[in-house]
Amino acid sequence: MQINLTGHHVEITESLREYVTTKFSKLERHFDQIHNVHVVLNVEKQQQKAEAKVSLNGAEVFAAAEHADMYHAIDALIDKLDRQVIKHKEKLSKH
Template sequence: MQITVSGQQVEVTEPLKSYASEKIGRLQRHFDHMTTGNVVLHVEKTHHMAEATIYAKGATLHADATGENMYAAIDALADKLDRQVLKHKEKTTNHRTSDAPLKKQLI
């Protein structure tokens, strides 16, 4: 998955960029059909915020999170996206395939 990390009103350092890429990249362990991801980091006064948009097969997932520092905001963002990816994966799986063996047992 191609991940782009950018900053608004904040300089994105290399450790911060690699941390965000690593956290968002872990989402592929749940769902392989993700193509690209955009992460935007910004600061408003004392609030550190992270926003992400993930483009997956059949859906566009978006989340944002705030934290007391940028690493905490990225962690919260990754947790929110993780839940969204699992929910999307559940929706896309075909639930009817498990009923076929049950019908054969009843006959």
């Protein structure tokens, strides 16, 4: 799984990069056919925003989350993506 991490109006520190990679490894436990992940971290006024587009085998999943703390925004983003990836995996197994 390749993770592309970009930041708009925020500096991507090594701790943020490590936090994102450890959180996205949780997604890989549920579904191992994740090819590419593009994560965008953004700051708008007082809100921290995290967005991600995940390229799966045969589909793409997108999610976004906002919070006052960047780490909480990343956690909410991972929860949303986790639900979507599990839903996609169940659709594949039903067919």
